[in-house]
Amino acid sequence: MKPTIKIFPETKFIGKNLSFSYTDYRAFELWSSFMPRRNEIQNALGTDLFNIQINPENFDFNPQTKFVKWAVVPVSDFDFIPExxxxxxxxxxxYAVFNHIGDVSKARETFGYIFGVWLPNSEYELDNRPQFEMLGEKYKNNAPDSEEEIWIPIKKRI
Structure with a gap:
């Protein structure tokens, strides 16, 4: 699994967020509260959904370490933000962009490869910026043929 290296442009988003850890993983709760209301966002750019994770400085991947997860859509401006x-x-x-194929149960394998094999053997290191999954037209929640892009923030090793 070889990534494509891309520059992600500055992008505005509107959505909802929750803070939790891998031990207390509440992404389903977050997305369940966001999806029924996503059409309230009047200035969405396209139909892609983004699952964004903002890790604390020096994130250690400890299962108890909290991070912030966002369920969002890209927007043209912040003129109207639903209550x-x-x-x-x-x-x-x-960013290093990986194409993940499969349902959510296979994501652990993909992330294990990214952080355990690809990143340590690459010319890059993890950068302290948001990482995210872009859920586009090929994304089918929990289907074995679902596809999504995993965007990992990177910088050249010094």
Whole structure:
């Protein structure tokens, strides 16, 4: 599994977020509260959904370490933010983009490969910026033929 190295442009998002850890993983709760309301976002750019994770500085992947997960859509502006939703901006940056095929149960294998094999053997290191999955037209929740892009923030090793 070889990634494509891309620059993600500065992008505005509107959606919902929750703070939790891998031990107390509540992504289903987050997405269940967001999906029925996503059409309230009036200035969405396209139909892609983004599952964004913002890790604390020096994230250690400890199962108890908390991070913030966002369920969002990209938007043209922040002129109207539905009640109970928040805005987020991801700054432009370098990313390794992996294509994940399979249902959510296979994601652990993909992330294990990314962080345990590819990243340590690459010319890059993890950068402290948001990582995310882009859920586009080929994404089918929990289907074996579902496809999504995994965007990992990177920088050249010094």
């Amino acid at each position: 109970g939703m928040q805005s987020l901006i991801i700054e432009e940056g370098l």
